[in-house]
Amino acid sequence: xxxxxxxxxxxxxxxxxxxxxxxxxxxxxxxxxxxxxxxxxxxxxxxxxxxxxxxxxxxxxxxxxxxxxxxxxxxxxxxxxxxxxxxxxxxxxxxxxxxxxxxxxxxxxxxxxxxxxxxxxxxxxxxxxxxxxxxxxxxxxxxxxxxxxxxxxxxxxxxxxxxxxxxxxxxxxxxxxxxxxxxxxxxxxxxxxxxxxxxxxxxxxxxxxxxxxxxxxxxxxxxxxxxxxxxxxxxxxxxxxxxxxxxxxxxxxxxxxxxxxxxxxxxxxxxxxxxxxxxxxxxxxxxxxxxxxxxxxxxxxxxxxxxxxxxxxxxxxxxxxxx
Amino acid sequence: xxxxxxxxxxxxxxxxxxxxxxxxxxxxxxxxxxxxxxxxxxxxxxxxxxxxxxxxxxxxxxxxxxxxxxxxxxxxxxxxxxxxxxxxxxxxxxxxxxxxxxxxxxxxxxxxxxxxxxxxxxxxxxxxxxxxxxxxxxxxxxxxxxxxxxxxxxxxxxxxxxxxxxxxxxxxxxxxxxxxxxxxxxxxxxxxxxxxxxxxxxxxxxxxxxxxxxxxxxxxxxxxxxxxxxxxxxxxxxxxxxxxxxxxxxxxxxxxxxxxxxxxxxxxxxxxxxxxxxxxxxxxxxxxxxxxxxxxxxxxxxxxxxxxxxxxxxxxxxxxxxxxxxxxxxxxxxxxxxxxxxxxxxxxxxxxxxxxxxxxxxxxxxxxxxxxxxxxxxxxxxxxxxxxxxxxxxxxxxxxxxxxxxxxxxxxxxxxxxxxxxxxxxxxxxxxxxxxxxxx
Numbered sequence: 107x108x109x110x111x112x113x114x115x116x117x118x119x120x121x122x123x124x125x126x127x128x129x130x131x132x133x134x135x136x137x138x139x140x141x142x143x144x145x146x147x148x149x150x151x152x153x154x155x156x157x158x159x160x161x162x163x164x165x166x167x168x169x170x171x172x173x174x175x176x177x178x179x180x181x182x183x184x185x186x187x188x189x190x191x192x193x194x195x196x197x198x199x200x201x202x203x204x205x206x207x208x209x210x211x212x213x214x215x216x217x218x219x220x221x222x223x224x225x226x227x228x229x230x231x232x233x234x235x236x237x238x239x240x241x242x243x244x245x246x247x248x249x250x251x252x253x254x255x256x257x258x259x260x261x262x263x264x265x266x267x268x269x270x271x272x273x274x275x276x277x278x279x280x281x282x283x284x285x286x287x288x289x290x291x292x293x294x295x296x297x298x299x300x301x302x303x304x305x306x307x308x309x310x311x312x313x314x315x316x317x318x319x320x321x322x323x324x325x326x327x328x329x330x331x332x333x334x335x336x337x338x339x340x341x342x343x344x345x346x347x348x349x350x351x352x353x354x355x356x357x358x359x360x361x362x363x364x365x366x367x368x369x370x371x372x373x374x375x376x377x378x379x380x381x382x383x384x385x386x387x388x389x390x391x392x393x394x395x396x397x398x399x400x401x402x403x404x405x406x407x408x409x410x411x412x413x414x415x416x417x418x419x420x421x422x423x424x425x426x427x428x429x
Numbered sequence: 430x431x432x433x434x435x436x437x438x439x440x441x442x443x444x445x446x447x448x449x450x451x452x453x454x455x456x457x458x459x460x461x462x463x464x465x466x467x468x469x470x471x472x473x474x475x476x477x478x479x480x481x482x483x484x485x486x487x488x489x490x491x492x493x494x495x496x497x498x499x500x501x502x503x504x505x506x507x508x509x510x511x512x513x514x515x516x517x518x519x520x521x522x523x524x525x526x527x528x529x530x531x532x533x534x535x536x537x538x539x540x541x542x543x544x545x546x547x548x549x550x551x552x553x554x555x556x557x558x559x560x561x562x563x564x565x566x567x568x569x570x571x572x573x574x575x576x577x578x579x580x581x582x583x584x585x586x587x588x589x590x591x592x593x594x595x596x597x598x599x600x601x602x603x604x605x606x607x608x609x610x611x612x613x614x615x616x617x618x619x620x621x622x623x624x625x626x627x628x629x630x631x632x633x634x635x636x637x638x639x640x641x642x643x644x645x646x647x648x649x650x651x652x653x654x655x656x657x658x659x660x661x662x663x664x665x666x667x668x669x670x671x672x673x674x675x676x677x678x679x680x681x682x683x684x685x686x687x688x689x690x691x692x693x694x695x696x697x698x699x700x701x702x703x704x705x706x707x708x709x710x711x712x713x714x715x716x717x718x719x720x721x722x723x724x725x726x727x728x729x730x731x732x733x734x735x736x737x738x739x740x741x742x743x744x745x746x747x748x749x750x751x752x753x754x755x756x757x758x759x760x761x762x763x764x765x766x767x768x769x770x771x772x773x774x775x776x777x778x779x780x781x782x783x784x785x786x787x788x789x790x791x792x793x794x795x796x797x798x799x800x801x802x803x804x805x806x807x808x809x810x811x812x813x814x815x816x817x818x819x820x821x822x823x824x825x826x827x828x829x830x831x832x833x834x835x836x837x838x839x840x841x842x843x844x845x846x847x848x849x850x851x852x853x854x855x856x857x858x859x860x861x862x863x864x865x866x867x868x869x
Contacts (some may be wrong), residue, residue, distance in 0.1 A: 201798035365803035416812035417437045420686035
């Protein structure tokens with residue numbers, strides 16, 4: 107858990123560069139509220155306090171990474187309550203939760219504060235030059251809000267997006283490096299990819315879920331992402347929104363994803379397909395959060411459908427005991 | 430040499446063999462008193478043949494199993510039966526045992542070696558039975574039964590298990606180095622009893638000296654008898670020495686679940702057992718001495734000891750200079766062995782080693798909830814789902830775990846070794862098996 111959190115630090119640093127100190131403060135608030143919430147819950151429920159395992163810290167970090175940098179400071183506190191109390195401790199604590207706690211927190215906030223969570227975007231770079239008062243303001247900083255690339259894409263189409271960033275190459279460049287409006291920690295495809303590769307190299311996660319997720323999302327984006335069938339731009343879809351972060355850090359959560367590699371590929375493919383369906387055909391510009399939560403529901407079934415291949419099982423099927 | 434191995438799962442635990450692998454087998458002086466349990470292994474407990482105050486000779490049968498499956502027990506010292514009473518036992522908590530006071534004047538018994546080639550097959554098998562030989566790899570299945578497969582079984586290969594994949598243990602390693610000829614002769618005797626020609630000695634590649642010693646001895650020996658015996662290196666991976674995994678590694682034959690090795694034409698014998706078979710057949714010496722590894726970082730002097738069955742662990746500890754920072758005593762290897770709570774238990778026929786572990790070698794932390802990382806399923810050499818079994822047991826549904834193949838589990842402990850939450854998955858598996866059996 108601590109390693110996973112550590113690999114997210116570069117993305118946080120970029121976010122501070124992009125969106126200013128506000129993203130650091132929001133992230134810290136999110137982490138601290140998650141940890142405090144977990145301690146209180148475990149004390150009340152008579153469980154052993156387990157914040158030392160780093161799971162609450164990771165939840166807080168990931169939740170902050172998927173909310174916009176311009177939201178009021180009290181928002182992550184409410185999100186932490188939903189993530190830790192409702193999604194984790196009420197479900198039975200770590201290991202027994204059905205949904206990814208960080209995403210439940212984000213979904214809760216999106217339902218409860220739809221305006222703040224969908225409009226409080228900050229344009230990168232300009233903000234780091236903004237007056238310090240902006241960071242200290244406890245309320246939403248919608249005075250300088252902007253739209254995410256996915257919002258632009260959904261409302262105005264690809265040409266508008268290209269116009270905004272100058273050229274297609276500039277889109278790829280800025281998206282991959284992370285200079286674009288978006289949630290606190292999701293903007294840089296490069297940093298998330300590096301962190302994810304490190305986790306794969308260390309054997310903490312395997313390639314199956316990220317590759318299946320990104321691959322299927324790219325395919326779906328190509329298929330239905332454009333005005334005609336097969337004319338979408340898969341790269342823009344893969345690099346925008348929370349897809350990279352979701353594929354490497356959210357879908358790969360041990361507890362809420364299936365165990366076997368074969369089941370993981372189905373799980374990842376489901377996330378990728380649902381994400382693009384929501385983005386292109388649904389009402390929201392971004393669909394990663396709901397796509398993962400929906401596939402989390404299928405995890406127990408996937409675990410049941412896909413069983414490991416046994417070495418030298420009994421020849422005849424065991425005769426069912428007659429009742 | 431190619432790395433023969435099994436297809437699924439497996440782990441690479443720290444070997445810790447450096448503590449004792451270079452130490453030659455050392456004969457421990459017989460203790461003043463031996464405690465010989467009437468039940469040491471698989472099968473029915475033996476019935477005593479001797480009475481209180483009766484004099485017994487070294488190697489004399491003192492207890493037998495008449496009708497049921499079992500093995501004869503011999504006195505390991507010359508002396509007087511002090512009493513027959515219930516005593517602490519390493520696995521059964523308590524068990525009736527024959528206690529013999531050694532006669533300090535008695536000279537050790539000398540055995541003459543004769544040419545086993547002149548002895549008939551039936552007689553050899555009878556000697557194995559009379560010698561009280563059991564499988565020394567762990568379960569202690571009576572060897573004469575294993576060497577009398579049903580006529581329907583078409584055995585073509587004998588496998589000698591020299592994998593010794595458990596960390597710390599170096600007994601078989603030392604035997605292969607120091608008793609090389611006895612291992613080969615023992616293999617030939619077993620081949621003669623079985624009436625087959627082919628024998629493969631499977632050895633993990635971390636014992637190149639043993640592979641070389643056997644290969645060299647076999648090359649010099651090849652003309653003497655009409656047998657095909659070879660030594661084969663295998664990849665170093667736990668549980669390479671597990672019967673089904675070993676058979677697959679060496680023959681690519683898979684023993685089906687619930688089946689026995691002879692279903693695929695194979696019989697497996699342990700290296701120590703093979704040496705005992707040689708001693709019983711060629712020297713007429715029954716099994717009452719045992720080579721075992723005493724290791725771990727808590728014992729002052731690790732050693733490979735040859736000692737009398739019935740020697741109390743306390744005597745061994747004293748002989749090896751006592752312990753320091755002792756946290757846990759394990760009989761057998763650290764993966765499949767079991768903890769011992771007291772030193773007044775005897776060494777039995779099936780003791781392959783006793784480990785004295787200090788605080789750096791033990792983890793007494795509490796276990797946590799399953800986080801479904803799936804590492805146990807990757808490590809399981811049988812392709813089972815240990816995490817699911819454990820969750821079922823925790824939910825009191827252990828009897829429903831047959832769908833995960835729980836009865837194929839041989840409790841190697843790979844799952845528990847890799848579990849990041851330190852869950853006692855082997856214990857959960859045992860509870861699941863008990864629940865399945867109880868449920869019919």
